[in-house]
Amino acid sequence: MSRARVLLLNAALGPLDYRVPHGMTVEPGSIVVAPLGPRQLMGAVWEADRMPSDAEVGDNRLRNLLAVADVPPLRAPLRRLIEWTADYYLAPPAAVLRMAMPSSSALEGARTVTEYRATGVVPDRLTPQRAQALERIADRQGLVRELALAADVSDGVIRGLVKVGAIEAVEVDIDTPFPPPDPDHAQPALGAEQRTAATAITDAVEARAFQPFLLDGVTGSGKTEVYFEGVAQALRQGRQTLVLLPEIALTEPFLKRFAARFGTAPVAWHSGLRQSQRRRAWRAIAGGEGKVVVGARSALFLPYADLGLIVVDEAHETSFKQEEGVHYHARDVAVMRGRFEGCPVVLATATPAIETHQQVEVGHYTHLTLPGRWGAAELPAIEAIDLIAEPPERGRWIAPRLVKAMEEVLDRGEQSLLFLNRRGFAPLTLCRTCGHRFKCPNCTAWMVEHRLVRRLACHHCGHIEPPPRACPECGQEDSLVACGPGVERIADEVTALFPEARTAIVTSDTIWSPAKAAEFVARMEAGAIDIVIGTQLVTKGYHFPNLTLVGVIDADLGLEGGDLRAAERTFQQIMQVAGRAGRGEKSGHVYIQTHSPDAPVMRALATGDADSFIAAETAARRDAGAPPFGRYAAIVVSSEDQAAAQETATLIGRTAPEVEGMLVYGPAPAPLAMLRGRHRFRLLVHARRALDVQEVIRGWLGALDWPAKVRVTVDVDPYSFL
Template sequence: MTNKPFAEVIVDISARNLDRVFHYSIPPEINVPLRAGARVVVSFSGRKVEGYIVGFSDVSEVSGIKNISEVLDPETWLPADLIALAGWMADRYMCSTVTAIKALMPAGARTTGQTFFVPADSPEVVPVALLAGLEREVFDYVCRRGKVPQKEMFSRFGGRELETVLKELGSRGLIEVVRVIKPRLKPRQVQVIELALNREECERVIKDIAGKAPKQGAVLRTVYEYGSLPAAELSGLAGTTPATVRELIKKGYLAAKTVEIRRDPYASRSFTETEPLKPTPEQEKALQRLQKAITCSRLETFLLHGVTGSGKTEVYLQAIDCCIKSGKQAIVLVPEISLTPQMVERFKGRFGNLVAVLHSRLSAGERYDEWRQIKTGRVRVVVGARSAVFAPFDKLGLIIIDEEHETSYKQEDSPKYHAREVAIARGRLTNCVVVLGSATPSLESYSRALAGRYSLLTIENRVSGQALPEVTIVDLREEMKAGHRSIFSRELIGRIGDVLARREQVILFLNRRGYATFIVCRECGLVMKCPKCSITLTLHADEHELRCHYCDFRIKAPNICPDCASASIRQFGVGTQRVESEIARWFPDARVARMDMDTTTGKGSHEKILNRFRDGGIDILVGTQMIAKGLDFPGVTLVGVITADTSLNLPDFRAAERTFQLLTQVAGRAGRGKRPGEVVVQTYTPEHYSVVYAKNHDYRGFFREELTLREILEYPPYCSLVRIVISGKTENNVIQGSEMTASKLSQEFSRYSLGITQPLLGPAPAPLSKLRNRYRWQICIRGTPGSLLRRVIRKALESQQNDPLFATLKVSVDVDPLGMM
């Protein structure tokens, strides 16, 4: 809140030269308290735009300061640490400040704008008399209607000429353009009916009217029984009509009032209350260090490296309990929506209504209401996916990032932030504890822990005392030599049969959905590709269609070749849909389910599948990486990896690390109960070090070998990496723009030492060289981590932003990218 005369506002306009503070006066008619982070409507270059207050000042260096036009929603404002965090993100990820601020806001709190044309207050008579043709027609229509939405105007009159006419009428002062900005969502309010009498009076009235007006009596009895009811439900429950309810309100027996209703995604769920478990000695040691840092409000980042099944979640729960008892709040991030149901159950079971949930599968209204619950301090713990790191707590004491190595913590759209980095930055701003947990930490995190930048906590044993599962590697080349052509090796088929005979459960993992990876004509060699993206189309057998998993282009799968009319169309590669189909053929009595992006589109679909699996209604669960991490099902004693080579062969320097992590994580789903687990990994490259170390559950061995390679190649964590992707609809423009950008970068780099032998890689076509009808080239820059590298890149890009060529191109900057496609 402030009593200063000027508000410092960042306007919502994406232009580099406008990425700065503008001063606006606070008019006396705005009688609500204003805070930094509040959203306002301001006048900017003759139009109404949304803006965000980031501070206040007593003086302004410019004259003619305009007033703030409107405060959008006084309740939706951001804590001071989030405003500072937006500034840090803008610098770190080389985006505009307003882009960073908008990332902090919940989807439901964003605004919608509508443009209207209205008559001027006093149009001059002479110019009006001169109007003719379309100008006269448009002007008369606006005067007759009084207020015409832009969409209606262009629908009625259409054409390019209309834009010229509207500009001309505006310049003559005959019509005005009005921009109305309002929040997309507001708190949900409903009318409820309650008794206007005390209960004794109500009993008397019910007796008096029961014989004369039975329907009115029924309504009164219903309200008497329930206390209060939504108006929309009351008449139905009482077996009458809304008119009867209105009559009773007129008589003064009932009263209507408007109340806010929370859109609670878990209102219909009940959670079994749980008590803290006795920690193992390793858990206790980790907890003591965490609790000490939380109690002392000491800024510290911990890396909790615990094997799969070691009870990291129980450590999180007890650390959060300490945080709450210290009067503070906690955020817990999970990497996948598929982890959320099980995580929510654990946290709601321990902390009840003190827990709010934030993830993309909630409706916009549910997310908005959860955000408001957090904002008003009604909850103390937030569990959610990546964007939950922005939960608007004002007494933050702890941020936990479970499975910190996961790539889904990286945002693919601008701002291209990494939730792990943002959490640590927010920890610095709020002096809170940050915990990064994983069985397979990223190389960056583990190397920082060894260097002392993070505090390393290690749990090397499972809570149950069970050994880690035995891993068997199957060489698929040998299967081929033996004439065994199934997608399941003989070893895997035998193990599945044994497990089913013991009435235990199986997880089959393949990180590729669909039925077949691609289809090809054996006559002419045609491979069916997406016309919009440089990627093969994936066959989905149930719908008999080919789909692009990038732009969702779909066509019916052909039975004959579109080029040569041959019938020799064949399927190649394997997806989860085919695994599901084949396993049902091998084991027809087994209950099989599939969990991937195709089977989990509906709300709550993840939870339904996982609940069936947990309750023993599924024998074999087939899925992609959403089943590979974090899930804890004691009945699973066998995990099968259909092919370990899917991630290993990607054109990415992190391919070996991803493969090791996936294999280790999915192997960790087996043997978490009383019965020992076993894992079968099928691969064409059994000698690859990522496969060998995963077989032996040897994270440190993999870390040492991979780190040596990264040092030789000068890749992270030995440098900072920035990827610039230049895209456009005309390939020649993209190539020319890429070459110009590379040249400009080379000029700038020649002035500085970036500590790398070859800082500039490219320009070259991106691995995915065409996406959604846009051609893509990339430039990769390596340098010593720090602000110098970003400053040099920013200077190079800003020097060419006014070039007409770049008006046709999109330049995307990704700092420390996790994907190179």
């Protein structure tokens, strides 16, 4: 090639043409460095016929490419995925490409880094902190900061142990190959239903053909063991596997489970990795040495050399929907990646989304079911507690029947879990004298009190401030009152009820890394925790055989706000948290506290009649033309200047095209009318399923101009209506 079309990592630009200097060899997918004005930008070479340029430039005016990276080119299936994602989600191709590209460090040659590990030497002066550090570090190796975090001590304690010889420095090649997993390391004895499902997946892996599966099994039915057989088959073929998890906090327990089956940990990919770890992982994946990758949704866009299987675990999870930047849904993009790669895709879940059920119904997905729990474990009994008929004591939030059940579980030496999907101590703080409510200065949201760290926090923008002694409105001291419960308040109530019980609060405030999650799991497995109080973070994937009681404090919470998927999401969340109970030989019990025991979703949860609930929800969606039977796209207009945002939103609404089968609602102020200091207006496009709504929106918005200070974002298939 003497001329190359390059997609640069600049979302404001389209593809640009460059001259390929004599002696440089590039091909579609090559990662290159190109000049742009005085700057140098990274990009990827693309097929000219697939990425039209806005302006054709003669050869004599082209600038030379500066360098080509010594890494494998992005393969054609990944390039097709980038094109499809940009087209479907109305995103700049460069913004999608950025998710597949390495950091600049991944393009450099071999490098080393200094890590540290314990030597076994016990220092003469063994302070409590030093003893704690050495105990928790054990055989762990890493940077000073990583060891300090793992040991819950300061960096200075680790450096002090280095000085006295208890910890030593080790020079590590950061591109050390990952040890290959062994598909025959510890093969499980599968039950008949598991074996049938596993055979269907392994046959598809062996056939090297695209085939989507819904692996639909109740909590604790052994779905992981089943899709591990597909992973083993891909390993035997020398091919790669991607396993997507909804939360990085689940990564560490999963890695341990994987290592027990395959003899070594997989390659991890998530935001908690440091730069050198990301470099090592990216290069191993691109080179084909990284055989199994376990990661968050961003792992979808890595440049796999030979992908043989994709698994989306907990596929119903809404956290697979990206709400910033490119608004893609990892579940749906995973299916498309499988199509482009020509490999099977497994969506594993105990509570499939209605969209996934519909794909099974029309024959696009193969349905594999695991109706019973693994081994001797049985599904827990579920009871609803009517909070109107059985209210908690005044000033408390746990109903007497649930308190009594917790007492019995404690007496038996078993563990309990209380679930409330609300972080902090209280969702609202107000002045009892003048009624002043603490609002976030940047968002249309109340400040949440976090009493453990003594702060008021906004959960939307991250703004924090210390709680004042006096009301800022009327000046009255000691008049501030916390309204409503968060997990910290429930934890206080538990401590008052059971002062001898050992409790743990599990939220994104306390479990912010895989290492913290691993520490929590270890304490649970060791029996060092009696009662867990947690948010949705604790509903996913954890397996604690001694946990026999689950109490849902406020089952109605998820039904508020008029969300399209509110009932479905509530059903999924509570079924998932209920599934934490009775996963071993001991039977489990679940209590659901609700003010609406006769609501369809509560009846379905109490009776376990998921099929009737899904059928009723599906019929309601079909009647309304809502997804998956119709299509939504949200257009969000925002600006720090409220008038400019409103004017642009009005312009977009006024120029909406009249298209058969499409309606446009709005503009209207968004429910979250201000977010991070930006005023927000929303329009909602509702279209029939067959309409190419992206093409309509592309032409509609492409013909308009708005001020540079106004941001217009399109969210195709939205999950958030805030």
